Amino acid sequence: MVPETRWHEARFSQGAATAGGTAHGQTTPRQPRYYPALVGLFAVILVVSNIIAVKLVLVAGLVLPAAVVLFPLAYILGDVVTEVYGYAAARRMIWTGFAANLLAVGAIWVAARLPAAPFWNVGLGSAAAADAAFRALFGFTPRLLAASFAAYLVGEFLNAYVMAKLKVRTEGRWLWLRTISSTIVGEGVDSATFITLAFYGIIPAAGLLQAVVSQWLVKVAYETLATPLTYVVANGLKRAEGMDVFDRQTDFSPLAF
Helix, strand or coil: CCCCCCCCEECCCCCCCCCCCCCCCCCCCCCCCCHHHHHHHHHHHHHHHHHHCCCEEEECCEEEEHHHHCCHHHHHHHHHHHHHHCHHHHHHHHHHHHHHHHHHHHHHHHHHHCCCCCCCCCCCCCHHHHHHHHHHHHCCCHHHHHHHHHHHHHHHHHHHHHHHHHHHHCCCCCHHHHHHHHHHHHHHHHHHHHHHHHHECCECHHHHHHHHHHHHHHHHHHHHHCHHHHHHHHHHHHHHHCCCEECCCCCCCCCCC
């Protein structure tokens, strides 16, 4: 084990080897090679998911946002990053994704309010019609934005927290149990928070419950089916990075930057 560092308590995959060990037995934090790329991929998934979520699709009799084909990957990435790099790294990734979402929403909001070029009609006959369609498609109401951001933060942080705590409790065993359990909690709260805040008073209570349960089940099924891939990626990153973080002395506050 290495002492508490910015990457917290790490157990390395190469036996008793330590990252950055010196001749005097001291250790220095090992700089991860793949973490920045994972953060970038996470942010892209979030932004694209928010864009395609405006379309509702019918899958096996369930009405779901099109983002359901992509957004669960964010939770899988969250599991992998927490498993390999620890809760603090997942926290940085979550806030980075939040900032990317804010930037994307702000850019779309500005674009929707800029005047359309007279010749821009995208096959709708006139610039006015095209502009109206753009605003209708990408217009964000304050209520939906608040619901989306709140659900994202609560769900992602719960997912990372449960994942990190279970890793310590199980001493790093049963990764499948930890990933599925954290997803059940994180995705469940995410779906319940968004659907309730966004549609309470608009959709009947029975409809709200059906929407929450259907989204939750689909997302958990997604995570379960992806478990073999999660094993491959997590174990590969542990070997490549030479680190396997256990959050025994971590400050789990979402605001502990």
